[in-house]
Amino acid sequence: MKNGKLILLIIIFVLLTSLSLTLAQPEAPREREITIEAYKFAYNPEIIEVNQGDKVTIRFISTDVHHGLYIDGYELKTDAIPGHEGEITFVANKTGKFTMRCSVTCGAFHPYMISYLKVKPDYRLFGSILLALILFLSSIVLMVRKER
């Protein structure tokens, strides 16, 4: 009986969580111009957030040496040296987190020079969290059933 109530509570929790995740509404698309500064071995801002459908223009500036900017998933690339900017324009039609990484060898930590582009809403993350919750719930239900 005690187990039954607990399982019911867990089910309600999972359902409420999934409901809130699925109800997350995307905002209306708009044009955005974002400036990213590169320096050894990071970007400023470290994370940029846009909404799905936004037309994004990235103005890319280097403050020290030759740096690059490659966006995983979108496969877009630009580079900059001090005094010469780079630029990328694209429509953020894919959602989720995309790693932006330096594409020009710039020093010891170059392979780990990273920033993130986050395109909301992140359905991929919602989906994966939901799957984790389903696994959790299934394991509980299976355990209770198996033990009976």
Next chain:
Amino acid sequence: MKDKILGIFPLDWRYDITSLPYVRSVLKSRWVPFLIIVFNLFFFTIILMAGVVGGVSAGNYNFAIMFVWILWWVMLMLVFVPFFSRIWCSTCPLPAFGEWIQRLGFLKVRNKLFGLNRKWPKQLKNMWLMNFLFLGTTYTTGFLTTRPIATFILLMAIILGSVVLSTVFERRSFCLYCCPVSGFQGLYSNIAMTEIRCKDPEVCRNHNVSTRAKALGCDYQQRDCVRGNENGYACPWLEVPFNQNRRNTYCGMCFECFKTCPYDNMAFNLRPPATDLVLDKKRGLDEAWKAFMMLGIAIFFFLIMQGPFGFLKDWANAKTLAGYLSYISVHSTFNLLIFPGIFFVFSYASHALGRTELPLKRVFINFSYTLVPLGLMAWIAFSVGIIFANGSYLIHVISDPFGWGWNLLGTANFPWTPFMTGMVPYMQIGGLLLGLALSLDIGFKIARQTFKNRDEAVMGFYPIAAFLTVTTMFLMWLFTG
């Protein structure tokens, strides 16, 4: 009903790979492992040379950095450990010098080993030393993965350490209790889909120790695989190969027992993943801490190498002394205290809800093994993020290993080419969910072992399942969200 892993693979299912033609003769050969070690030694010699003369400060254009930290490390986590247990240990060239000195030769069997052959101190016969050595090594991750000379120093330290300890302590004591890479390989090998065990335990039980061996004072346990014979050495890893109730943790997969067994009774089995984690024997705090530390270190490595925060990279890269000390302090506190502390709270809840008479420490230790599948998957998720983005540098450095302007294979000008990086988050999510499924399944089985009856087991399982799920969600957010 037979117990199954993930409800699919029966726990006791085994397939002896040596039943395939030629496999057994290859594994029994002394030449094959020797040649593999020689090949690896040649490769590691290039790595060591590149560490000194490679001369390129940017790690991604150095052979040593790329082959050790991008290829070897990733292969270890993605292929060797999950599929073949500690197979790397059997082909690792770093302790080979120590072993050859002990044996005073390469191929000939000579059971009287050179050196003092002392027993390893009893207090250190666990993973604690390796835990701290590995943690210490991670303090230098900012240098190791970017500065070739740091990789050279680490590899040379391992070689010299193994040579010195091999002349003082018996057999592979260095590998068993000191090598920084050994501990996590041992722990994660519990998941491996292969194992070395005896084919028929009855044969080993009835294996009579020879009269001569008895005269030499051998007790009934000292079968040929334990004490060695003219065909092979006593188990270099100090294991009792015929013991069926052992885990992969300390088996170096050297196949020496295949050579010594007079009954040809050893098997190299394919098995379901994670079966060793269900074995309710010899679980300890040292291994528990190894599980916490490995998961915690995976999180830190991700933040440093695949995270966007410049200050963390500066800390790890020792841009300032204060930053470096902050890195060491935060890194150590989280991995040694905070993360195990959080798990302790959930173990306490499990203990309280399950109302078991078992000590809390036992519940804590037992359930810590549920972190092994999730931990390995976190490392796999980390590794795919590294190899798919940076793998193309390997094609460049293989043509010009010392940065001397060579173009041996015509690929020296191969440009940086990220490969399928858009798919990486999906691979990471898939891996982590598989890790969660395995962890929950193992947790469920450990709960049944730990608690006396059904109700206790079910109640005791809830907090642990919640911890595993929340940790997985955190990892998925960290890696992909």
